[in-house]
Amino acid sequence: MMRTRHIRxxxxxxxLELLRNKKALAPLxxxxxxxxxxxxxxxxxxxxxxxVAKSINGIxxxxxxxxxxxxxxxxxxxxxxxxxxxxxxxxxxxxLVPVMVANVTASSSFVGEKERRTLEGLFYTPVSxxxxxxxxxxxxxxxxxxxxxxxxxxxxxxxxxxxYHLFGELVxxxxxxxxxxxxxxxxxxxxxxxxxxxxxxxxxxxxxxQGLSVIVVLPVxxxxxxxxxxxxxxxxxxxLIIAAVLVVIDAVLFRVMVHRFHRERMLxxx
Amino acid sequence: xxxxxxxIEASTxxxxxxxxxxxxxxxxxxxxxxxxxxxxxxxxGKTTTVRLLTGMxxxxxxxxxxxGKALTRSSSDRLRQRxxxxxxxxxxxxxxxxxxxxxxxxxxxxxAPRRAARIDELLxxxxxxxxxxxxxxxxxxxxxxxVAIARAMLREPEVLFLDEPTAGLDPEASAxxxxxxxxxxxxxxxxxxxxxxxxxxxxELVDDIGIIKGGRLLESGPTDALINARWPDHxxxxxxxxxxxxxxxxxxxxxxxxxxxxxxxxxxxxxxxTLGAVSAAPRLVAELVGAGMHVFExxxxxxxxxxxxFANVGEGAA
Numbered sequence: 001m002m003r004t005r006h007i008r009x010x011x012x013x014x015x016l017e018l019l020r021n022k023k024a025l026a027p028l029x030x031x032x033x034x035x036x037x038x039x040x041x042x043x044x045x046x047x048x049x050x051x052v053a054k055s056i057n058g059i060x061x062x063x064x065x066x067x068x069x070x071x072x073x074x075x076x077x078x079x080x081x082x083x084x085x086x087x088x089x090x091x092x093x094x095x096l097v098p099v100m101v102a103n104v105t106a107s108s109s110f111v112g113e114k115e116r117r118t119l120e121g122l123f124y125t126p127v128s129x130x131x132x133x134x135x136x137x138x139x140x141x142x143x144x145x146x147x148x149x150x151x152x153x154x155x156x157x158x159x160x161x162x163x164y165h166l167f168g169e170l171v172x173x174x175x176x177x178x179x180x181x182x183x184x185x186x187x188x189x190x191x192x193x194x195x196x197x198x199x200x201x202x203x204x205x206x207x208x209x210q211g212l213s214v215i216v217v218l219p220v221x222x223x224x225x226x227x228x229x230x231x232x233x234x235x236x237x238x239x240l241i242i243a244a245v246l247v248v249i250d251a252v253l254f255r256v257m258v259h260r261f262h263r264e265r266m267l268x269x270x
Numbered sequence: 271x272x273x274x275x276x277x278i279e280a281s282t283x284x285x286x287x288x289x290x291x292x293x294x295x296x297x298x299x300x301x302x303x304x305x306x307x308x309x310x311x312x313x314x315g316k317t318t319t320v321r322l323l324t325g326m327x328x329x330x331x332x333x334x335x336x337x338g339k340a341l342t343r344s345s346s347d348r349l350r351q352r353x354x355x356x357x358x359x360x361x362x363x364x365x366x367x368x369x370x371x372x373x374x375x376x377x378x379x380x381x382a383p384r385r386a387a388r389i390d391e392l393l394x395x396x397x398x399x400x401x402x403x404x405x406x407x408x409x410x411x412x413x414x415x416x417v418a419i420a421r422a423m424l425r426e427p428e429v430l431f432l433d434e435p436t437a438g439l440d441p442e443a444s445a446x447x448x449x450x451x452x453x454x455x456x457x458x459x460x461x462x463x464x465x466x467x468x469x470x471x472x473x474e475l476v477d478d479i480g481i482i483k484g485g486r487l488l489e490s491g492p493t494d495a496l497i498n499a500r501w502p503d504h505x506x507x508x509x510x511x512x513x514x515x516x517x518x519x520x521x522x523x524x525x526x527x528x529x530x531x532x533x534x535x536x537x538x539x540x541x542x543x544t545l546g547a548v549s550a551a552p553r554l555v556a557e558l559v560g561a562g563m564h565v566f567e568x569x570x571x572x573x574x575x576x577x578x579x580f581a582n583v584g585e586g587a588a
Contacts, residue, residue: 009376013362020364020405117359121421123326124355125377126347264327268287 002134006127010135014109018143024108032097032147035090036155043085044162047078062089065230072167079166086159087171091180091234092223094155095188098148099216102189106140106196107209114266115205123263133261137193144189152181179239187246192216194253201266276338277302277429277461283322283332285485292318293485296332300478302428305455305462307472309579310482316465317358319482320431323463324355337428351378354427356418358434363407367398367417370406371424378425385424392420396450412443416450423454429461430454436468444468448475469576479575481582488582497573500581503527504548508541509567510558515539521561525554538566 018024063081070088071080113119122132152173159172173181195216196209203209223242226232278300285293293315300306310316321327323334325346334341336349361370368389375385393399396416406414415435422430435451436444448471454460455475464476472479473493480490489496510518515531518541522529528544545551551568558565 005379006377009373012376013365013373016369017362017364116363118362120326120357120359121355121361121418124324124350124353124357125374126351126379127377128347267321267326 002128002131006131007135007138010122010127010132011139014136014139018105018108018139021108024104027104028101028143028147031100032151033154035093035097036151037158040086040090040155040158041162044082044159044166047082059085059089059228062228062230065228067230067233070233072171075167082163082166083171086163087174087177088234089224089227090155091176091239092220092227094148094151094177094180095184095220095223096217097151098144098185098189099192099220101147102140102144102192103196103210103216105143106136106193107206109136109139110197110200111203111209112206114200120267123267129261129263130258133197133258137190137197140193140196141186141189144193145186148185148189149181152177174236176234176236176239179236179243183243184239184246187243187250188216188220190250191246191253194250194257198253198257198260201260201262276300277304277336278306278323278463279335280319280323281333283329283334285318285322285327286330287318291485293322293329296322296482296485296487298480298487298490300429300461300463302461303459304478305464305476306478306480307476307575308463308465308480308482309467309469309472309575309583310465311467311583314467314482315485316467316482317433318485320355320357320433320463320465324353324431325350352427353429353431354422354425355431356415356422356433356435358437361406361414361417361421364405366403366405367393367409368402370417371421374421375424380425388424388426389420392423395453396420410443412439412447415439415443415447419447419451426458427460429463432462432464434466434468435464436466441470445471448472451475469574469579472575476575479578481579483583489578493575493578497575497578500578501573503544504546504551505542505544505571506551506554507567507569507571508543508554508558508565509534509538510541511564511566512537512539514563515541517561518558518563521557521563522554525550525557542571 063084066084071083075083113122127135156172160170163171196203199209223232223234227234232238276299278298280299281297283293283296284291296315296319298306308316308319318327322329323336325334325336325341328343337352339345339349341349362373365373371389371392372385375388380388389402390399393402396419398413398416398420401409401413406417409417415437419432419435422432432451436447439447451462451464452475455462464472466472476493478491479493479496481488508518512533515533518539519529519531522541522543525545526543527546529541531539531541533539543554545554551570555565555568
């Protein structure tokens with residue numbers, strides 16, 4: 001039986017540690033701001049062409065391969081390009097936010113505790129394996145969701161606020177974006193956390209655990225590339241398929257993770 | 271000793287990790303209220319032994335009993351509620367002393383007012399009251415060790431396991447910490463198991479010792495009994511006048527098992543003798559004085575834990 005008091009206390013400890021670790025906090029603020037505020041602001045202000053678009057691989061190709069009817073009718077050519085970028089191109093890029101935050105917090109919480117040589121002490125307390133894993137997953141998941149949803153709101157303010165003069169209406173959020181932020185983002189966060197937890201018994205440093213994020217980032221990058229090449233458009237149908245695949249992966253990984261998490265095995269590798 | 275209830279009992283415990291035998295055939299017992307020191311060089315198996323005795327690791331073979339109950343996977347969580355462990359790991363460096371202790375008390379289900387009172391009590395005991403709000407990373411190594419020990423003691427455990435409590439401390443800090451541990455033992459009926467390879471100051475602290483090397487327990491039992499068993503003779507040093515040495519050796523010859531002597535600097539000589547029993551000492555002194563010699567000093571040469579340790583483990587092992 002899980003005791004919520006134990007879970008709450010471990011979470012309190014981890015949050016206190018995270019909030020006092022400026023090195024861990026910095027990327028959790030800077031990277032999302034860059035992705036959901038700085039980049040879209042630049043695109044909206046300078047348009048979908050020009051040096052900003054050229055500076056990011058795939059955008060020019062994405063605009064060339066854009067299927068007809070993807071953007072609302074009646075928009076100028078420049079507005080259509082900006083719309084396509086902020087609504088479609090940025091959706092998979094936004095997924096990097098939950099992946100990055102979940103990876104950093106999970107690495108710090110699981111492997112960081114091992115690296116800082118504090119884990120054994122915790123093992124001696126009455127906290128059970130399942131309580132410990134649950135607390136650590138929540139400690140990683142909640143900031144990932146908090147930051148992602150704040151990023152979602154900031155992105156909406158930037159797109160609607162700065163883009164209103166181009167689009168003449170509020171274009172954000174679309175159904176695809178709602179699915180992305182409230183279905184795919186939580187699922188992909190869990191995927192990133194589960195990978196770190198599953199590998200935490202072997203990984204001895206936070207850096208090695210963070211290297212695992214490549215496994216999660218690669219499909220996201222694949223999605224960006226697929227859009228750019230015109231092979232796949234990140235619309236609500238694709239978003240739902242991705243969500244379904246993630247549900248299966250998360251469920252399988254959870255079983256593997258619970259099965260593999262073994263206190264004694266972790267202890268002898270400390 | 272045998273009449274006391276055993277709080278910790280290990281019988282023929284072995285632990286193999288991978289292809290290595292970390293602990294082999296270890297048997298020991300610790301009675302309630304006793305202070306037991308598990309001594310051994312680095313890599314001897316002390317930490318693994320603590321992990322086995324606390325149910326953190328399951329033995330490959332053999333049995334461990336805590337408080338008279340078998341330590342199994344199902345019972346270990348419950349039995350661990352009654353013990354406190356200071357590992358050789360760290361406390362939470364980014365948290366304050368108070369936060370470290372408070373979170374620990376919370377994990378053990380202590381109500382907030384009791385936690386607060388106990389934290390104040392322990393910090394007073396360790397003379398760290400003024401550092402309650404200090405972030406642990408700003409403390410000296412000695413203070414951090416005290417926080418780690420205070421954390422293990424927070425719930426007033428019946429058994430306290432301390433793994434290398436004086437590791438990395440300078441002699442002054444080490445002596446200070448041992449003094450605090452003595453105070454803990456005197457105040458409460460706490461059973462204490464201390465793993466260490468630092469032997470300084472242990473005599474005044476521990477009742478029993480075990481010496482481990484290469485995962486094998488070489489000796490275990492009450493300190494005095496082990497020392498007397500290994501060195502049953504009674505060695506004395508007698509300081510006499512410089513010119514009396516030859517004559518003294520002749521006088522004490524029939525009374526002692528062994529006698530030798532050498533001149534000292536300050537116009538004196540030292541006579542070293544081994545008696546068959548303590549009761550022979552007054553007669554020895556009487557014979558020397560009766561023969562007209564001046565006896566300036568008589569000292570019993572006591573063997574120490576250090577002597578016993580090196581006799582078992584070998585020089586250069588500490």
